[in-house]
Amino acid sequence: MFDAVLQALINGVIAGALLAIPALGFSAIFAVLRFPNFAIGALATAGAYIAWIANVNFGLPIVAAAAAAFASAAVFGALLEYGALERLERGGALMKAIGSLAMAMVIENIVRFCFGNDLRAFDLPLARDFVLGPIRVGPQQINNLVFALVIMGVVWAFLSFSPLGRSMRAVADNPDLARLKGISPRLIALFTVAVGSGLCGVGGTLIGLDTSIDPLLGGRVLLSVFAAAVLGGLGSIPGAVVGAFAIGIVEEFTVLALSPAYRLAVGFIVILAVLVVRPSGLLGSKAG
Secondary structure (H helix, E strand, C coil): CHHHHHHHHHHHHHHHHHHHHHHHHHHHHHHHHCCCCCCHHHHHHHHHHHHHHHHHHCCCCHHHHHHHHHHHHHHHHHHHHHHCHHHHHHHCHHHHHHHHHHHHHHHHHHHHHHHCCCCECCCCCCCCCEEECCEEECHHHHHHHHHHHHHHHHHHHHHHHCHHHHHHHHHHHCHHHHHHCCCCHHHHHHHHHHHHHHHHHHHHHHHHHHCCECCCHHHHHHHHHHHHHHHHCCCCHHHHHHHHHHHHHHHHHHHHHCCHHHCCHHHHHHHHHHHHHCCCCCCCCCCC
């Protein structure tokens, strides 16, 4: 039993690291625009397919394919915000959230129309799992974990030290004060959407590397990403990471006790529990 628990813990940490990347994108967008952009799941799917095309059809290595996923998802997300969601701003956050859900369905069906429903896999060399006693970890899992941790470090450094990162934090804290300092909240919001969408594209790629790719990839992880952001505190970048690791570990432990079919319920339970006990999340600031 202890062996199974330890294996679940390791799997949960790896799963949490993969969830953390799109959760960072989701939280960054929420922090600046103040609405939950549910199109992130579809953007993760689109990014994964772009990476798959770059890797399988053009022979690019995984890092270059992930960069292509980031760039394409960033462009898709920015166009979606500029061309559609921004026009719904007068209706408030709820209207934009509903609009993002509608756009997610459109993107998902475009992907299904172009690629069908078949599972796709990246062109990766076969390698044996690393076995340490009862623990088994795949080389690609380790690569994904390292890649995800590097991305988290880059995002932290960007937000902490770059002028654009500081501008994003200023707009998230107080748009009016940021405007007085010569920062354009609208441009920063569009840039934030691009960066957040790009992170979702990379996150979808990493998840596809860990499993496989199909048009429902992003839809399957959307609830887990949302639960991670809610648990950590909507709009909190550190909270998104903490929440993602917590959700990843809890989901893996759920599989130990229950059928994998109940894994999805973890997200609902976490969201309900957080909203009842601490609506601001673990690391979110309390309102008012």
